[in-house]
Amino acid sequence: MKKFFQKWMNSSQQTENKKNEPETLSDLIDMASSSKDFVRYKIKKETGTIYISYIKTLIDMDTLHRDILPYIQHEKQMNLEDLKGSIPIDNILLSEKVPEIKEKLLSGYIILQFDTDIDECLLIKALSASNREVAAPEIEFSVLGPKEAFVESLDKNLHLVRKRLPTMNLTVEEMRIGTTSKTLISVLYVKGTANEENINTVIQRIREIEFDQIMDSSFITQLIADNQNSPFPQLIDSERPDRVSAALSEGKIAILVEGSPHALIGPTTLIEFFSSFEDYFLNWHVATTFRVIRMFSVMFSVFATPIYVAVLTYHYELIPKDLLGILVTSRSNIPFPPILEAVILELAIELLREAGARLPTKVGQTIGIVGGIVIGTASVEAGLTSNVLLIIVALAALASFTTPVYKMGNTIRLIRFPFLLFAQLWGLLGIMVCFCFLLVHLLRVESLGRPYLEPLYPPRLQDLKDTIVRLPFSAQSLRPINLQTENTKRFNKQKAKQKRDIDE
Amino acid sequence: MMIRIISLILACILLMAGCTTKQEILDDINLITLIGYDHTDDRKSQGTVAVPQYKPDGTVQNEYYSAIGEIGQDIGQQLALQTQRPLVNGKLEIVLFGIEFAEKGVIETNDIFRRDPSVSANMKLAVYDGNVHDFIVNHRIPNQDLGMALTKLIEQNSKQETFPRTNIHLFFRTYFTKGKDPFLPLLGMKDGKVYLKGVSLFKEGKMVSALPASDLTMFTLLHSGFDSGSFVLPVKELNAEVSLGHIDAEPKVEMRGNVNSPQITYTIKLKGLINEYSGDIKGIEKKVKLIEKSVNSVLEKRAESLINSLQQQGLDPLGIGKRANAHYRDWDVKEWNEQYPELDIKVKFQTNITESGVIR
Amino acid sequence: MGSNIQERFRVSNGMAFFLIHTMQIGIGLLGYERYIAINAEYDSWISIIITGVSIHLILWMMYSMLNKEKGDLIAIHTRAYGHYIGKFFSFLFAIYFLLMGATVLRSYLEVVQVWMYPDLQEPIFLIFFAVLLYYTISAGFKTVTGIAFFGVILPSFLIFFLFFPLQYSDWDYLQPVFNHSIKDILLSSKAATLEYIGFEVILILYPFLKKPEKSQKWGQFGILFSTFLYVIVAIVTFSYFSQEQLGRTIWATLSMFKIVEFPFVERFEYLAIAVWALIIFPNICISLWCAGRTLKRAFHIRQRGSLIVMLLIVYVLQLLIPDRETTDLFITTVSRVGFYLIYFYTPFLFIVFHLQSRRRSR
Structure with missing residues (x-):
């Protein structure tokens, strides 16, 4: 199928060339x-x-x-x-x-x-420079920190990065990809820091792309992903020049695409998708707390509804005696089994989100409020869904939005559905089997040939300093092992740590 | 291609899977929280179950079903004939035995629950002084699940240290222990209210006697000690009553001599403070020594009479035999049972009142 | 011989700890207390320690062979017995690993059927599980090791829940210590060996470690940790159950979880059974991977192909076993074979191998 498609594309391209080349x-x-x-x-x-x-x-x-x-x-x-x-x-x-x-x-x-x-x-x-001005980031909004986001112009984006990294080592490689669109693509890295192998992987993979049009950087993500059948994004996309610069100096590689306000950063790990760049603007205790909250919210978001379905369908024994009354009462008028109830509500939330995303901001907000309050209350009062589940589903949806990277949020909402299905089939055991599937999948996924679950597996204690916890900057003197950087030291730890004696 | 074939197979399986494992959806089952057993006549017994019905408006009503049969399974089948939804054991809180039933033996019945993996290890067992069926059907508690109410009553008493911790696991553990006899809480009715009436004592799974409510605290103290218990005791020398609180006590059984003639001393170091004192408060600090001494002698007398009465009945719910088993390498249960009633068991209290001035 | 494994397929030495430990901890941990307490009763925690020490010794023997050969079991067999007989013994090992995987799955399903779903539709569930196994093992040794790693780390929180049964503990049951004859204690030790089998996988996966010669330390740590876990759980169990009661409790560890209660969840054992899936899953993965690897090394059979065949065998085996007695028989047979492999075959091979290699070198 795939081969046929490629052949067909090649042949059409050739005939086109013959006819049209002046x-x-x-x-x-x-x-x-x-x-x-x-x-x-x-x-x-x-x-x-x-x-x-x-x-x-x-x-x-x-x-x-x-x-x-x-x-x-x-x-x-x-x-x-x-x-x-x-x-x-x-x-x-x-x-x-x-x-x-x-x-x-x-x-x-x-x-x-x-x-x-x-x-x-x-x-x-005499190319017309009809770009929009650099504006504040909208998707990766942060309260603190720089308020600049990439725009659609590659030159301007490069300028935004270079301004932050005034070093001769920052190298930009350019290539044009796309048989029709001929989109200009820049690969950025800091020479002497980024791993040569990683650079070669990226450049080689981009050169090998066979596609007619590259309209956005997300095309590149999908085309060069290690595992294209994985729901998990394998490159981080960011609209923040500061995040990209930080990643570059850490030894990562960034890809910028003409006409796209999103840069791609790789290689990356699963945990990185749950760290917001704002974490680095806060002191480390606060940042760590937020990261832990985020991890919990992700787990809650994935597991809450499936566990509700599993427990109510198979494991009534698990429900504590004081909670029993509340749950039975809330379920007593519902005509559907828990799975149907859960799927209906989950879909309703997805509908609201989809409708809100497609409509202009002002209408979108209204839809959110109308949907959330009116439909929610009405369905509980009509006895179609139980109010306990309504709380759980709403919280789970809310929790899925705490992920700082939009694409990851989508993935998390998606993987909830297989869990629901398994919960319905075999209760808690089903959830565990599904979790095993997820775990094995994550173990198999790689980002630019680097393990996706690092530093959890392979376990690298040193890299844990900037994952679920974010230790203070003084503890971050080494670059992540995962990136296999040419120069592993970020700064001289001894110098930074030098302490004066009391009263001196 | 491979992936497509696999996904096709999976889709088929999913369709098939619609009719898999038996579901027990929470609102489609009747959760039994209380089962009562009564002895009727000859070999039959009557089982009564209470099922809470949670109404949509938040109130709870207790529903009752009753059946007479030979063994548990038989009763279960007859009960099923009466209910709209299947009865399940998973949330069983307490099993009540009518006193006559308990005297005939409870092990066979309890074994059903011990074997049933859906029954909690923390389920309570209790003996009811009277007919359980009448009690369950007639006892009205508004807006509360009866099984849970009784469990909370027992748990509350365990927390207050007026009754040792009890559940089905501990019952069976004791039943299977050499040198210790099981006991269960004994419930009774007074003025239309259910209350903890005493301790029902078992020998070989059959109830043989009971301790009255007045012995509850002393029994608990001797059995498992106090973390924060309390006592009200007379002080004869001062013609007053003293109430001790926050009592921390650890009973220690010391054995001396050889297996054939053990000398057993129960030593209890008691640490507490005076909560209330009915006599003259003034100068109480000076009377502390006297109070301690008086308390010691009163408690010793009470404890000794309790242990003596247990010995005379050949019962050992305190597990003195178990303690001897842990102490002597060549301990034998038969020999022990023979000598147990004649053993000389001394009790020694060492009361230490840490505070006397605080009056609350 | 076996050192031609590419660097990117190898795992670091520390993983030997997880691979060996996870193979030893499995379904046995749910109910081993009853078996080991048959002879030495509540002194049998001493037996566990004795067994643990002997297992350290056996692992040392294995490593001494592996380090000398710088290869895996197949290479050792070839050196010890020559080409054909060596292959025959390797084949027996492959079957043993396959059956070990099947046993673990069977005994887990047994628990699930008794506690959770008496009418679990095994054929359908097993299809999913087989797909899961294929998905994992076909990804290679690195992924299998990853599962082993998470199979140890993630369920490790369960150990904290031993605190709940500890509140009911009665230490009188454990006293007096050493009240049994040496013979009884050794008999219990024999029973305890069944909990340790599985670490033989080191014979096959040795070349997949980055610096295998230096991994012995981690392997020994793995065994030490297993011993520690078994002893701790045994002591808590013995203080929680009375002796006769334990004799009537099939899955004592699971029964202990029954007492765990939280304001948000009661009946913790149901959660524990589900989490146990994560404990046995790496067990089966490693066994089947080892079986496939052995066949590949000895007979040059494609591992992907043999994996599918093995999954079919496991699938059919699960369905063929009708009742609890047959299950028990199946499990005890396989574990007895494991016992003989460890205590008789390994020392025998150890001697033959060293004699042969000395003769060759002369």
């Missing part, structure tokens, strides 16, 4: 003219006629009018070389290679010609 510049112009936003006109001067061609939706008109046209009209140029000298813009190319010209035309260059029959022409960059 051989001369005039061919190219002819082909481009079929599109309505292609503009071509000539300026007649005594020294000759200059042909100007560009795609008007890609270029910045200001540049054309202010920096190019005046110099063409008023001065006397005889050839392209003269022209190149007289236009006050850097990065003007003189080219006669048609494929290059085509590519430049499509990326916002203006073509200047004297003679329509010769392929040689002048290429002037």
Whole structure:
């Protein structure tokens, strides 16, 4: 199936190439003219006629009018070389290679010609910079810390990272991926810190991508993932330049994609998905507490409803005597078995979330309130669901949103359903079997060839300093073993720890 | 492809799995919290169960079912004929035996519960002085589950240290121990209220006698000691009564001599404070020594008479024999049982009143 | 011979601790107290220590062979008996490992059926479990080791719940200490060996450790920890049950969990049974992996293929055993074979191997 698909893609690509590849510049112009936003006109001067061609939706008109046209009209140029000298813009190319010209035309260059029959022409960059301004992060919002988030422009994003890491070792490698989209992709790493093997893995995997269009960095995540059938994200996506910079200096590798406001960070571990960058802005006791709360909330979110179903369906013995009355009372009017009740409520919550996410913010909020309060109360009063379960499901949904990485939150909400199913089949035993499946799966998953469950397994005590607990910075003098960095020391521990004697 | 085939198989299994393991959905079962057994005539007995019904408005009503049969299973089947939903044992709180039933022996009945894995090890057993069926059917407690109410009554007394800790596990542990006889709480009715009437003593699984309520505290003290118990005692020398509280006491059985003629001394170091004193408060600090001495002699007398009466009946719920078994390497249960009633068991109290001034 | 395992498939030495310990702790821990107390009664905790010491010795013998051969059991067999007979013995070992896996699963299902679901639909449950086993073992030794690691770490919290039965403890039962003859204590020791079998897997997985020569320390620690656990649980059990009562309790450890009560959960033993799935799961995984590995080394059978066949055998075995008596017979037979393997076959092999290798070197 997969092979067939690839073959089909390759063949179609080849025929397309044969048909569409222009051989001369005039061919190219002819082909481009079929599109309505292609503009071509000539300026007649005594020294000759200059042909100007560009795609008007890609270029910045200001540049054309202010920096190019005046110099063409008023001065006397005889050839392209003269022209190149007289236009006050850097990065003007003189080219006669048609494929290059085509590519430049499509990326916002203006073509200047004297003679329509010769392929040689002048290429002037006038790409319109219609980016949005750098704004505050919305998905990984933090109360403290920098309020900058990546935007859709790769250059600006690189600028945001470089500004934070002013070092010669920060290396950017660029490549274009996507047979149709030709998206520019940058791989960032700090030379001398990041592991060579990791770098090679990333670059090799990105080069090997066979896909027609890369619209966002999340395409890359899926395409280069070690296990593409895993519901767990294997690269962290972040919109925070500070988080990316920190990861880079730790020895990780970041991938930035043109047109995507999300950077990818790898290799990563499961635990890292539950650490918010804000943890580093708080002192370590507070940060550790929050991380522990987050871990518990994740466990609660996954296990609460399945355990409810398991206990009420099979293990009534487990219910403490004082709780018995409450549970039986809340269930006494419900016509459905616990599993159906739970699935209905879980789906209702998913519906609310989905509806809230798809609608504009203001309407979305209303939907949330209407759904939460009205539907919830009504279904309890109508005797369709028990109020105890309503509390559990609502808390579980809330808990799933505490994960700082959005993609992980989705995964957590998803893996709850197999657990529900197993709970219905074999109660607590089923939950345990499902947990074993999950555990084995997590053991099998790798992120860029590095174990996903590290530092839990393989157990590396040293790496535990920044997982569920976050020890103070003074204890974090070494880079994680998992990254196999070339330079393992972050700073000199002795120097940082030097203590003065009392009253000295 | 492989994955697809596997998932297809799994999907089929899931459809099949709809009819797997027997479910016991909480609201589709009747949770028995109390079972009572009465002796009727010849070999039959009557079983009565109480099932709490939790109403949607939050109130609780007790429902009763009763059947007469030969063994537990038989009664269970007859009970099932009367109920809308299956009766389950998993939340059984307490099993009550009518006093006549207890005198015929409770082991066979209890064994059913010991073997049933769904029954808690912390389930209580108790003897009721009277007919259990009448008690269960007639006793009305508003908005409370009867089984749980009785369990709480017993647990409360264990916490107050007026009765040793008890449950089905401890009952069987004692039953299977050489040199110790099991005992159970004895419940009774007074003025329409159920109360802890005393201790029912068992020999070989049959109830043979009972201790009155007045012996409860002393029995508990001798059996398992106090963490924070209390006593009210007369002080004859001062013509007053003293109430001791926060008593910390650990009974120690010391054995001397050889197996054939052991000399047994019960030593109890008692540490407590005076809660109340009915006599002249002034100068109580000086009377402490006197009170201690008086308390010692009163307690010693009480303890000795309790132990003597147990000895005369050939009962050993305090586990003196078990203690001897732990002490002597060549202890033999038969020889012990023969010499037990004639043993000279001394009791020594060493009271230490740590505070006297605090009056609450 | 066996040192041609690629570095990325190997696990660190410390994992020997978990691999050996998890193989020893299994379903036996739920009810071994009754068996060991048959002869030496409440002195049998001494027997456990005696057995533990002897197991340390046997492990030392195994390591001395492995370190000399720098390979696994198959290489040792070939050196000791020659090509064909060696393969035959290896094949017997493969069958033994397979049956060991089947026994563990069978006895776990027994507990589940008695305590939780008297009418558990085994065929369907086992399909899921077989898929789970395939998913785990096919991922390779590293994943199997990972499961062994979590199979020790995650359920370890259960040990704290021994505190609850301790509140009911009566130390009179354990006194007087040493009130049994040496013979009785040794007989109980023999019964206790059955709880220790499983550590033979070191013979197969030895080459998969990073620096196997230096892993003996961890393996011995694994056994020491098992002994510690068995003794502690035995002592708590003996103080919690009276002797005759224990004789009538099939799964004493599980029965002890019955007394655990929390404001949010009563009847802890149901949770314990579910958590026990995580304890026996690595047991079965390692056994089946070892069986497959032995077959692969001795007969060059693809492990993936043999794994499917073995899972089928395990599946059918589970369904073929109809009642408790047969289950018991099956379990005791396999554990008796294990006993002889450890105490008779291993010393025998030890002597033969060293004699042979001395002769060769001359």
